[in-house]
Amino acid sequence: MVLxxxxxxxxxxxxxxxxxxxxxxxxxxxxxxxxxxxSPLLGGDAGDVRYxxxxxxxxxxxxxxxxxxxxxxxxxxxxLNAGGDTAFRVALAGHKLTVTHTDGxxxxxxxxxxxxIGMGERYDVLVTLQDGxxxxxxxxxxxxxxxxxxxxxxxxxxxxxxxxxRELDGKILTYDDLRPHDSVRLTPKQPDRTVxxxxxxxxxxxxxxxxxxxxxxxxxxxxxxxERVRLSFVNRTAMWHPMHLHGHTFxxxxxxxxxxxxxxxxxxxxxxxxxxxxxIWMVHCHNVYHQESGMMTLLxxxxx
Numbered sequence: 400m401v402l403x404x405x406x407x408x409x410x411x412x413x414x415x416x417x418x419x420x421x422x423x424x425x426x427x428x429x430x431x432x433x434x435x436x437x438s439p440l441l442g443g444d445a446g447d448v449r450y451x452x453x454x455x456x457x458x459x460x461x462x463x464x465x466x467x468x469x470x471x472x473x474x475x476x477x478x479l480n481a482g483g484d485t486a487f488r489v490a491l492a493g494h495k496l497t498v499t500h501t502d503g504x505x506x507x508x509x510x511x512x513x514x515x516i517g518m519g520e521r522y523d524v525l526v527t528l529q530d531g532x533x534x535x536x537x538x539x540x541x542x543x544x545x546x547x548x549x550x551x552x553x554x555x556x557x558x559x560x561x562x563x564x565r566e567l568d569g570k571i572l573t574y575d576d577l578r579p580h581d582s583v584r585l586t587p588k589q590p591d592r593t594v595x596x597x598x599x600x601x602x603x604x605x606x607x608x609x610x611x612x613x614x615x616x617x618x619x620x621x622x623x624x625x626e627r628v629r630l631s632f633v634n635r636t637a638m639w640h641p642m643h644l645h646g647h648t649f650x651x652x653x654x655x656x657x658x659x660x661x662x663x664x665x666x667x668x669x670x671x672x673x674x675x676x677x678x679i680w681m682v683h684c685h686n687v688y689h690q691e692s693g694m695m696t697l698l699x700x701x702x703x
Contacts, residue, residue, distance in 0.1 A: 400548060402489070402516065402537045404482040405452040406431070413483065416448055417688055424603045438541035440515055440571065441486060441639040442663040445541025447602060448484040448688065453539045453546035460560040463534070465549040470530040472552070475499075477523050480516040483687040486540040486639075486661075487516050488571065491550065492533045492564035496524040498572055504648060504656035505580035512569030515540065517641035519659040519685035522572075531555045536564055577655035585650045590629035590671060594620050596682065598634045598642075598662065598694065605692055607636075607684065613693030619679060621701040626674045628698075630682070632662045639663050640689065644698075646680040647672045659685055674700065 407413060411431060419429040428434065431449050438445040456464050468474060480487055490496070490513040498509045500523035514522050530553045537546040549557065579585075600607030612618060622628050630649065632642050643659040649670035650656055662668045683695030 400476055400478050400535065401456055402478065402480045402482060402487045402546060403454040403457070404448070404450040404485040404539065405454055406450050409451045413687070417691055420447065420688055421605050421692060423605045433542070436541040438486070440488070441540060441661070442666070444602075444638050444664075445486065446484045450485065450539075450542070453485065453537065453544050455535065455537055455546045455548040458548070460545050460547045463548045465551055467551050468528055470528055470552045472528045474526050474528055474550075475523060476526065476535070477521065478514065478516055479521045480518050482518050484518070485542065486518070487537040487546070488540050488567055489514050489516060489535070489537045490564050490566035490569075491526055491535045492558070492562070492566060493529055493531070494526045494533065494566070496526060498577075499523045499525055501577060501655060502648065502657040502659060504583045506655050507578045507580060509572060509576045510570070511572040511576065512566040514572045517639075517659065517661045517685065518687070519641055519643050520657075528552050532557055534558050534562055534564065536562070536567065538563070538567055574651050574655070574660070575653060577651065577653055579650070579654040579656055583656045584654055585671065585673065588627045591626040592622060593629040593631055594622070594698065595631045595633065596696065598632060598636055598640055598684070600636055600689070600692070600694065602638070607689040607692045607694035609682070609694055609696045614695045616697065619697040619699035622674045622698055623701050624674055624677055627671055628674050629669055629671050632668045632670070634662045634664055634666050637664050640694065641685040642682065643685045644672065644680065644682050646676045646678055
């Protein structure tokens with residue numbers, strides 16, 4: 400199930416949005432700028448782009464895709480956030496979720512009513528289907544809008560598009576709930592190297608950066624093959640950032656393996672990975688507008 404925010408060809412295109420955002424708040428409110436989108440789960444500001452549509456598998460809530468099955472079916476749902484500026488809180492009405500994977504890596508099964516998914520993150524969940532028609536709802540976190548698909552196992556009347564399942568306000572999965580499956584757990588080891596990545600920038604100037612510098616392909620933090628590397632994300636901003644590492648997967652403090660993780664405002668997140676894939680690799684914010692404005696950098700293997 401691909402979750403997305405969409406404006407291209409409706410209210411403009413992403414290049415126009417970036418140009419508008421890059422002028423900063425000092426230039427006043429633009430057509431695509433969203434104010435007042437807040438979420439306690441994301442530590443405040445939830446996003447800054449106004450979208451006309453939120454989609455599940457390319458369809459709006461009023462015209463959802465429908466997936467048919469028999470009651471009692473054990474169903475795996477693979478969720479992927481392909482959005483540019485939107486986190487989604489996802490629940491299946493009338494059902495508990497058993498989370499089995501994150502970013503493609505297995506975890507010990509964890510129960511939740513809903514999952515919060517930042518841009519670039521993926522979760523696999525299992526459900527045992529009840530009898531009826533159940534909306535799979537993706538709440539655009541902090542933006543007061545819904546996307547949805549339908550799971551139908553019976554002939555009940557279709558719920559209205561604006562229905563907000565109570566599960567969205569139940570137990571929401573956190574990173575603290577995730578523990579790795581033994582097959583993907585990193586061998587315990589102290590880091591050989593720590594790479595500090597300070598996240599900076601404001602909406603006022605739209606000057607997003609890492610370590611005080613906008614992206615420069617000549618700036619490459621060195622690592623060496625065989626090292627255990629710690630990435631220390633220190634968020635100096637008032638905005639959340641889903642940070643993504645190319646070419647590797649890292650371990651959260653609790654051990655779960657991922658390649659994308661949300662770093663909340665004014666918080667620090669340390670993640671570890673094994674340097675086992677030589678090359679030059681991007682580290683960037685998965686908010687596409689933050690990334691394009693400069694919040695990305697490079698890691699490169701030192702062969703000396």
